[in-house]
Amino acid sequence: MxxxxxxxxxxxxxxxxxxxxxxxxxxxxSDEPVTLTFAAVTFTESGRGEALEAWVQGxxxxxxxxxxxxxxxxxxxxxxxxxxxxxxxSGPDLLRFDQADFVQxxxxxxxxxxxxxxxxxxxxxIEGPDGYxxxxxxxxxxxxxxxxxxxxxxxxxxxxPPQSFEEFVDLAIELTQDGVYGHAFRHTKDEEPxxxxxxxxxxxxxGGAFSDGENLTINSPEVIDGLSAYQELYDAEVVPRGAxxxxxxxxxxxxxxxxxxxxxxxxxxxxGQNDDLNLxxxxxxxxxxxxxxxxxxxxxxxxxxxxxxxAIFLDWMLQEENQVALxxxxxxxxxxxxxxxxxxxxAAAPYLxxxxxxxxxxxxxxxxxxxxxxxxxxxxxxxQVLAALHGEMSMEEAMDRAQELGENLVGD
Amino acid sequence: xxxxxxxxxxxxxxxxxxxVFPLYxxxxxxxxxxxxxFTSSPRLFPDFSLTGTYSEALTGPVPRWLLxxxxxAAGTCLVTLALAIPFAxxxxxxxxxxxxxxxxxxxVTQMLPESLLxxxxxxxxxxFGLLDSLHGLVLVDTAFVLPIVVFVLKGAxxxxxxxxxxxxxVDGCRPLGILTRINVPLIAPSLAAxxxxxxxxxxxxxxFALTFIFDRGLQPASVGLASFIGELSTPTQTVMAVAVMYxxxxxAFYLIAQRYIVTGMTAGSVKG
Numbered sequence: 001m002x003x004x005x006x007x008x009x010x011x012x013x014x015x016x017x018x019x020x021x022x023x024x025x026x027x028x029x030s031d032e033p034v035t036l037t038f039a040a041v042t043f044t045e046s047g048r049g050e051a052l053e054a055w056v057q058g059x060x061x062x063x064x065x066x067x068x069x070x071x072x073x074x075x076x077x078x079x080x081x082x083x084x085x086x087x088x089x090s091g092p093d094l095l096r097f098d099q100a101d102f103v104q105x106x107x108x109x110x111x112x113x114x115x116x117x118x119x120x121x122x123x124x125x126i127e128g129p130d131g132y133x134x135x136x137x138x139x140x141x142x143x144x145x146x147x148x149x150x151x152x153x154x155x156x157x158x159x160x161p162p163q164s165f166e167e168f169v170d171l172a173i174e175l176t177q178d179g180v181y182g183h184a185f186r187h188t189k190d191e192e193p194x195x196x197x198x199x200x201x202x203x204x205x206x207g208g209a210f211s212d213g214e215n216l217t218i219n220s221p222e223v224i225d226g227l228s229a230y231q232e233l234y235d236a237e238v239v240p241r242g243a244x245x246x247x248x249x250x251x252x253x254x255x256x257x258x259x260x261x262x263x264x265x266x267x268x269x270x271x272g273q274n275d276d277l278n279l280x281x282x283x284x285x286x287x288x289x290x291x292x293x294x295x296x297x298x299x300x301x302x303x304x305x306x307x308x309x310x311a312i313f314l315d316w317m318l319q320e321e322n323q324v325a326l327x328x329x330x331x332x333x334x335x336x337x338x339x340x341x342x343x344x345x346x347a348a349a350p351y352l353x354x355x356x357x358x359x360x361x362x363x364x365x366x367x368x369x370x371x372x373x374x375x376x377x378x379x380x381x382x383x384q385v386l387a388a389l390h391g392e393m394s395m396e397e398a399m400d401r402a403q404e405l406g407e408n409l410v411g412d
Numbered sequence: 413x414x415x416x417x418x419x420x421x422x423x424x425x426x427x428x429x430x431x432v433f434p435l436y437x438x439x440x441x442x443x444x445x446x447x448x449x450f451t452s453s454p455r456l457f458p459d460f461s462l463t464g465t466y467s468e469a470l471t472g473p474v475p476r477w478l479l480x481x482x483x484x485a486a487g488t489c490l491v492t493l494a495l496a497i498p499f500a501x502x503x504x505x506x507x508x509x510x511x512x513x514x515x516x517x518x519x520v521t522q523m524l525p526e527s528l529l530x531x532x533x534x535x536x537x538x539x540f541g542l543l544d545s546l547h548g549l550v551l552v553d554t555a556f557v558l559p560i561v562v563f564v565l566k567g568a569x570x571x572x573x574x575x576x577x578x579x580x581x582v583d584g585c586r587p588l589g590i591l592t593r594i595n596v597p598l599i600a601p602s603l604a605a606x607x608x609x610x611x612x613x614x615x616x617x618x619x620f621a622l623t624f625i626f627d628r629g630l631q632p633a634s635v636g637l638a639s640f641i642g643e644l645s646t647p648t649q650t651v652m653a654v655a656v657m658y659x660x661x662x663x664a665f666y667l668i669a670q671r672y673i674v675t676g677m678t679a680g681s682v683k684g
Contacts, residue, residue, distance in 0.1 A: 037626050041642070041643045042643070044639045044640065044641065044642045044643070045642040045643060045644055045645060046640070046642060046645055046646075046647045046650075047645075048644070049642070069627075069628075071626060071628065072628075072639050073622070073639075074638045074639060074641050074642075075641070075642065075643035076641065077622060077638070080527075081622055081623050084530055084531050084534055084623050085534065085623060085626075087531060087534075088531060088534035088535045088538055089535065089538055090534070090538050090543060092626065179450070179451070179452060194643075245644070246641070246642065246644070246645050246646035246648075247646075247648075249644065249645055250446060250449070250450070250645070250646075250648065251450050253446065254446050254447050254450055256450050263644075265643075265644050266644055269644045269645045270645075273446065273645070274446070
């Protein structure tokens with residue numbers, strides 16, 4: 001290498017180092033507003049993410065003390081990322097969690113008790129879902145959203161929604177032809193959290209639950225009935241095998257999936273992809289009128305140095321007008337307080353009423369009594385259901401095995 | 413042309429096709445409508461009327477993500493080479509106590525997955541104020557790629573006859589001069605190869621970047637690309653368009669470096 005090249009390389013290294021040195025976050029002056037980070041999967045959602053950011057911007061514009069900086073973290077890596085950050089003494093100031101992760105974070109002391117910073121008694125919170133914001137009788141969150149599950153269908157393909165599971169299977173088989181699938185659900189390990197959400201619908205819909213509050217009931221007859229019904233649809237080949245949720249929801253938007261049991265956020269998403277789609281909703285066609293629901297609390301990181309500023313945002317969030325605006329963003333989801341949808345909104349999207357009416361019969365997607373161990377139990381159950389789907393054993397044997405592994409986990 | 417040559421050309425074209433087709437398909441998918449994505453016989457050629465996906469991506473945060481990735485990758489490349497060259501030289505030319513343990517220690521670092529180290533490293537980085545900065549990512553990426561680079565360069569330096577260094581020393585060259593003026597030019601092909609390894613390693617790193625960066629303005633492209641994968645939906649065409657943009661700079665860097673690798677490999681192969 002010539003002297004010139006060495007000089008150039010050294011200069012390039014120095015330039016690189018200088019460039020890097022200029023890329024850190026700058027220190028803020030004392031008179032500047034405090035910036036808080038707010039992490040949520042929803043910020044990564046095409047369409048809904050931008051709308052939620054605009055809603056947050058409404059807060060930022062409303063006052064000059066606090067600025068909320070939205071942080072979108074992909075769904076699949078959300079838990080691992082925020083738990084690593086929080087366990088390391090840092091992390092976002094505000095977090096929108098799935099309930100299982102919320103309970104785990106609160107139980108581990110990673111969330112700040114809410115009553116210390118916010119008087120929620122001034123807000124008319126919806127009692128049912130609000131009850132899931134407590135861990136050991138301490139409030140650690142308020143509800144950001146609650147989303148029920150219902151049967152969404154394409155009215156160009158489905159004239160009348162099925163009234164029973166038998167009708168549902170027959171219709172799904174009849175509609176599966178020419179590149180169109182009768183139904184779709186998650187059925188792969190890499191979508192474990194989402195697959196478990198789908199399984200809850202079948203389990204609750206056949207009168208089962210993974211626990212009775214004190215003991216695991218993973219191999220109870222009702223659970224096996226529900227999961228066998230799930231397997232019946234899989235074996236009938238009416239679902240697009242291998243397609244992940246994002247893919248089959250796009251297929252639904254394109255009229256290539258006729259029916260889909262999914263949560264209240266989905267109709268808005270698929271209509272955003274194809275506003276010509278004729279979509280309607282109905283209660284799940286299962287023997288028992290019960291289904292899973294995603295209850296999503298928002299909590300304050302125990303590591304946050306700005307808990308009072310976080311409370312300013314939460315107070316703003318719970319004001320009625322901001323709750324109404326939030327509900328418009330979240331589609332067919334409920335928010336923390338009872339809101340009334342406008343006549344125009346219900347006329348434009350009649351499926352909203354179907355989802356709203358299901359709130360009373362919705363159960364949270366956690367293993368009651370074993371909330372802290374729900375993520376580990378989820379992994380066990382999904383693994384065994386997949387073993388049954390792949391023909392390694394019957395569903396009954398798979399659930400016996402899951403029960404045994406679950407009991408070993410919880411120490412029963 | 414004889415049949416044998418035809419067959420060889422066909423074989424080369426087939427291998428080239430297999431290597432390039434995924435990139436081509438990524439490009440075609442980025443310029444395909446939703447409905448065509450799910451047809452049983454999707455279009456083989458891109459629809460150039462759909463280039464709006466690219467314009468939308470370029471007006472968003474993608475250029476910033478790519479710049480961040482470039483700074484992280486280039487920084488990792490420079491720091492790694494700056495540390496690895498003397499490190500490899502020391503391992504190759506000097507005998508010292510604990511040398512074997514040091515080599516084993518370097519190997520051990522390669523056996524630990526990122527996901528295992530991310531929690532303790534997060535705590536250490538927080539203590540030293542290295543979170544939410546590109547410097548921090550350069551450091552952690554350097555730490556992970558340095559052992560591989562050191563081993564490659566040590567092997568290259570081992571192959572240089574000591575007589576050349578002795579001759580330089582007789583001519584009055586100092587130890588640092590021997591390293592920079594004798595050894596570095598002679599291991600240029602290995603330097604180019606390891607630069608590519610270090611650059612790609614940092615360019616593609618995801619776990620640390622996702623965990624250590626909170627500020628969206630500092631996210632690299634690997635994290636930005638994943639941020640399109642939502643809970644309820646994923647805009648496939650946008651993901652593919654950004655993936656194309658994410659791939660091209662890395663390919664360009666490889667092509668530039670590859671010239672030096674080939675030049676260096678052939679240099680000195682013929683006496684005369």
